[in-house]
Amino acid sequence: MKKNNPIRMCITCRKRESQKTLMRLQLVDNSIVAYQGFGRSIYLCRACSLSEKKVNGIAKRFRIERSVLSTILKELEKNG
Numbered sequence: 001m002k003k004n005n006p007i008r009m010c011i012t013c014r015k016r017e018s019q020k021t022l023m024r025l026q027l028v029d030n031s032i033v034a035y036q037g038f039g040r041s042i043y044l045c046r047a048c049s050l051s052e053k054k055v056n057g058i059a060k061r062f063r064i065e066r067s068v069l070s071t072i073l074k075e076l077e078k079n080g
């Protein structure tokens with residue numbers, strides 16, 4: 001049986017963690033949305049998602065409003 005515990009890398013601190021513990025986001029037209037089950041996904045570890053500085057950096061890097069990114073991260077946090 002295949003082990004279903006993929007390791008993914010946080011886009012900010014490059015720490016490798018189990019996919020389950022990372023927040024999964026998606027790139028659509030070079031902008032970030034919550035993962036919708038298709039397309040290119042990116043991952044963010046919990047520590048980075050809670051860091052004001054890191055979230056600012058991601059918002060800048062992907063040209064997304066910081067408030068929009070914060071809302072997505074909060075949603076993900078709530079939904080586990």
Ligand SMILES: [Zn+2]
Nearest residue numbers: 010013045048
């Ligand atoms: Zn991280």
